[in-house]
Amino acid sequence: MSEPTTAVETRVTLDKKTLRKSWWNWTCWGQICYNFERMMGQGFCHSMIPIFKKLYPNDKEKRAQGMTRHLTYYNTENTWGCLIPGIVAAMEEEKANGADVEDEAISNIKTALMGPIAGVGDAVTQGIVKVLLLTIGIDLAMKGNALGPIFYVLGFSAYALLVGYTCYMTGYKLGKNAVVKILSGGLIQEITEGFGAMGMMVLGGLVATKIGVSTPLSFALGEKVTEVQALLDQIMPALLPLALFFGVYALLRKGITPMKVMLLIFIAGTVFSLLGILA
Amino acid sequence: MSEPTTAVETRVTLDKKTLRKSWWNWTCWGQICYNFERMMGQGFCHSMIPIFKKLYPNDKEKRAQGMTRHLTYYNTENTWGCLIPGIVAAMEEEKANGADVEDEAISNIKTALMGPIAGVGDAVTQGIVKVLLLTIGIDLAMKGNALGPIFYVLGFSAYALLVGYTCYMTGYKLGKNAVVKILSGGLIQEITEGFGAMGMMVLGGLVATKIGVSTPLSFALGEKVTEVQALLDQIMPALLPLALFFGVYALLRKGITPMKVMLLIFIAGTVFSLLGILA
Amino acid sequence: MSEPTTAVETRVTLDKKTLRKSWWNWTCWGQICYNFERMMGQGFCHSMIPIFKKLYPNDKEKRAQGMTRHLTYYNTENTWGCLIPGIVAAMEEEKANGADVEDEAISNIKTALMGPIAGVGDAVTQGIVKVLLLTIGIDLAMKGNALGPIFYVLGFSAYALLVGYTCYMTGYKLGKNAVVKILSGGLIQEITEGFGAMGMMVLGGLVATKIGVSTPLSFALGEKVTEVQALLDQIMPALLPLALFFGVYALLRKGITPMKVMLLIFIAGTVFSLLGILA
Amino acid sequence: MQVLHALIIALLTWLVATACPMRLRWSMYFGAPLVSGLINGLLLGDLSYGLQCGATVMMAYIGLVAIGGSLPSDLSLAGYLGVYMTMAAHADPSVGITIAVPLGFLGILCSNAKMALNPIWVHRADRYAAEGNDRGVVAMNLFASQIVPFITYFIPAFLCVLFGAPFLEMLLGVVPQQVISILKLIGAMVPALGLAMLMNMMNKRSTIPFFLIGFVLAAYLKLDIIALAILGVAYGILHLLYTRKRGEGNV
Amino acid sequence: MQVLHALIIALLTWLVATACPMRLRWSMYFGAPLVSGLINGLLLGDLSYGLQCGATVMMAYIGLVAIGGSLPSDLSLAGYLGVYMTMAAHADPSVGITIAVPLGFLGILCSNAKMALNPIWVHRADRYAAEGNDRGVVAMNLFASQIVPFITYFIPAFLCVLFGAPFLEMLLGVVPQQVISILKLIGAMVPALGLAMLMNMMNKRSTIPFFLIGFVLAAYLKLDIIALAILGVAYGILHLLYTRKRGEGNV
Amino acid sequence: MQVLHALIIALLTWLVATACPMRLRWSMYFGAPLVSGLINGLLLGDLSYGLQCGATVMMAYIGLVAIGGSLPSDLSLAGYLGVYMTMAAHADPSVGITIAVPLGFLGILCSNAKMALNPIWVHRADRYAAEGNDRGVVAMNLFASQIVPFITYFIPAFLCVLFGAPFLEMLLGVVPQQVISILKLIGAMVPALGLAMLMNMMNKRSTIPFFLIGFVLAAYLKLDIIALAILGVAYGILHLLYTRKRGEGNV
């Protein structure tokens, strides 16, 4: 700012082509190496590679730092989640041009947004759009119309590409304009609060409906047989799913890795199934 | 304020009689020249005429300005809406006595309040009071009791007169006491926020229940007949009414006049009915 | 603070034993002299006696003042309500040690907290815990298992003792740490707002379900018989209970004593029952 | 005698539809079939039959709401003329609805004609106001405004009653069934305009969420208006509390 | 033997109604019929029959709540005496309710007598407190308070068990059916007092909206207490968050 | 010919499960049975039968959600292989579900094997990144990641198609019914992990109340996801409005 002349000389801007490449990488290969340790972290890094190539064409060291910076834990919904690499691209651009963007700020944005956006995105993409398109597709196919599956695949792809592309580019613009605001915390705060509330609401609904655990236990004393599940339902519907959810959540909070939790679920599932306690 | 002696000399106050006349004009003739361009605007102006006669007995010019000021677009529920001419009467009085009440402030109050009060008022008057009184009236009439209709007409009139009169006078007092507050925006803000929330809630409910549009479409491929309406209901109940509502709302937002929208509805209704798409 | 040496010399601290005694008195004898005038006031005073004996071993006058201070109107749920004597114990300790704790502050805390805590506590203790334990107890007893009643009594007692003890001690700690905060009003404000919202919500639900008043009236004109209760239900479910509730509430607000209201209920119940208006 | 009856019914139809004092108008309008049952019962000398007819037709309209000036059906014609025609035909009360309903839909045309043409007088009133001529303004409001409605409400109602069923049949005969279906659909669509105008008038963006909440509660959980109004009061107060400026302190 | 039995039941009725430690009292009170089934089963030597009777009567009272000291029905009399009388008559467990319920309603009188007369001892306690006489205060609380309940609970229960069904019938015979209906209605009305006292104590105007929300959710959507409590926690936290002073920062 | 068919199905199963571009993958994955019905219909020359089978199996999975990487059932195996096996057996479309569902549960194993072993490549990528070797990073992401899935998805699918029903029966025979039940339970439990991870990621304490509200609305009042999403938007906006800093002014 104080030395605009030199700054102008060296300023690197991300062109449309680079942004498109980055988006494309994300949208194609973001989840290909999905794993319990970093989830989509490697995919996110992959999507940033074109950005770093453009920003630091001659600085291998900087590229290395950048890639390492983005190989961390990351997970979100894929479509609406395109917003995040878009914002990050803008921040990396600012950073490369000398703005005071700390690594932490970038990582904070990612961490703050990935949860709420996953909540909202999963609800919309899997809960609404997918179900609607499938309903129509199945209806057509049932009647012997080959357009059913085709309509579904094309429709869903179109949705994913359009929303994803728009979100990436919107994210980039948002990042460019609001980088100061974002850094000062105001905007992330607001977005995460608003999206967070919505995401949490849907999450509560998903817990109540998508964890299909129940107990086949019943006990008979004399002639009358009592189903334990019926007793539980009287207390509260979806009590077991809620309990399981909070159990797993507590484990995660304690720092147990998802990988280990998955193992525990395998063990618990096996034991409870064999004992006839859960089904 | 700085010259109290002269001010006191010329101060004109609205007496009970004038206020009653103004209320009466409103409550009788507020909607008699109802029209798409200004809705109840002319009626509102009519209700202000006694006020101006009192405030500017010898100043035709001021009366002319006043009437013109209130011939603008205006629409609200009639009963609870009496609050607004009451408040406005107080503001006109202040203005006539030299207070710094700009035309804009008066028009702002009207615009800010008419919507929320219509929402709340319609819900209470048409949605609750009317339905309750009618229920009883019908019940009596069904049993051959001539008191049925009489009870209904008297009951509803009593409600309208009592609530209306009280609201007008309350409005006037509110305006007198709070004219400063109102001008500073605090009170309008609060009323529109609070009433607005309630009105909007009821409005959402009315959209879901009072727009009776559905589709008679169905398609059969092979032997199975699918009702399109059933499909839509699965997606969301009252989907067509909601869509129609937002369509019309979008038109209004674009500045299309209600008159033209009505015309469009006539055309669309004709076309969709003939094509068998809607019913 | 400015003269720590002397302060330390004379500082009296409440030891665990005293606190336990106070809690025990409350939890055993808090409601034994229950009455319309002061409700649990005498019980509360009883629970404070060990505290005063400890704080003012040689000052009868102070003990007398203390006891009088706590013979006032008091009523709350017994279990969660242990929080309040806990907090008050801490405040009395501060007061005895010279802190500037006015009588009013102490009485404010009691008044502010007793309502919300009763609301929440009644919902949890009577609405949830009791019902759950009874469901299981009845189930067992129905099958001839003597453990049913035993399980229920032990379970409920364990709940009451554990929650009550914890609440008392938590209250004491809260009071010790936060005595300044409490005095400044922040904490009470927050607790009463939060608990108040929850308590009120449950209260609304209890009004809708636990006041079992309905009308057996019906009228027949010609052949058709109309049940008045059915008409009322169409207007709003639980309309009579709501009306009765607000009636009683209005009486209390007007300062009519609970005793007199109870008398009124006896009279009204008798009259309405004999006239066949309510049942 | 028949002329007198025709005059009474036609007057009522017209006055209640547009001309008489708003407050009275409202009760007479929203309860038109009920009131008509009483009046026609008295005029035709069979009160109990009249009340039956009126109450029966009324039931079809108990939930009708006129919001933002949008009428899903014209109750004045449906009520005053419809109930009369039913009784003149000595039809069963339940038949009343089949006569009243198409009349109500035709009435949408009458009402909209008025709404569309009245701006003529408003513009005149503009001129009078600018001149400070308050009598002119009042005259436009009270009298000029009645020209169109007199033609669209009074005249057909008068002729129908005078010439009876044949005339009505002719009238309805001119209008094919298809038109009635169209008008019925329009009647179902028209409340969208009133509601949208209302929404447009409530121009605070911050209250839009409550629209969504109200919609879900009514559409999914079938809460009625009373329940929504209670919740509306509750949420409204909270909204006020949460959005009011801090400085003013808490309640 | 019968005297012993009468003593045990009468003691239980009295102690649980008012005298024994609050905590124990609560479980023994809210579960009175259940507990009574066990005890009478043991005393009468037919445990399984006792449990049946107790559990059956208990079911009628599972939803009873005593709020703000307002009893819709006295569970102590209904439970301890009611279940005993049922078993003494060798009646079917399902008959137990018809015996227990009127006793519960009569119990409202006993409970209210206590509530009305106890202020006598409170005023004495005031005097003792002013004198710094803590023993006096304690004596009022523990012992004086039991005089009325002893008369209204212990004595009738004792006599009923001792002289059996005839005595109970006489007792209930004195009380015509009409009185039971009246007491039943009073029992239904009384919770309004407790709830209103609670509302009166929650003197923050800002939380009234939640009352309305809770009412609608329970009355229209039939949500039970557990659901309301969960929603209450949720709304309570939000309310706290939205009304807390800005300065303290967000959570 | 059979080899070609086996190749196509095995490739699809593998690619859709893990390898092909995410966007395409998603539609092909969540709609696997439907798509499989079309493809196998074409390959086996009975399009209408294929569509029937695909649509029927699809219905069982219409509500499946994969959240936080947690699969309640593997749709790729269930869809591509399951529908093929059904058609190869000329079974009724409704039988398809009984074939597809156990395959879907077995698929949980394949998916979790990948998730568990892929960290190997991530650690290599760490090293390459530190060296600034972006080709290495890309290679790990695109190719190394496919080793495990190729073994767990491609090979069994290929063999099943090639050797047909006997092989599948052998395969499923090796796996006793009990294992299928276990996997079914695991499939029902696993979404808890995904949802908990999501909750863990949304680490704002201030939004937890909305979780409770959503839970009650879905569990007690049976609101579906669309309704919750609408309410979520409404509450989300209000939450934003109520918690935003005062200074910025109201909307």
Ligand SMILES: OC[C@H]1O[C@H](O)[C@@H](O)[C@@H](O)[C@@H]1O
């Ligand atoms: O909606 C407000 C208001 O609009 C118009 O004036 C009429 O339809 C009234 O019935 C209604 O109350």
Ligand SMILES: OC[C@H]1O[C@H](O)[C@@H](O)[C@@H](O)[C@@H]1O
């Ligand atoms: O309502 C608070 C409280 O009031 C009284 O003390 C009793 O009825 C208790 O059962 C109740 O918990």
Ligand SMILES: OC[C@H]1O[C@H](O)[C@@H](O)[C@@H](O)[C@@H]1O
């Ligand atoms: O929950 C966010 C996200 O998690 C994983 O990436 C997958 O399960 C996706 O389907 C999901 O959208």
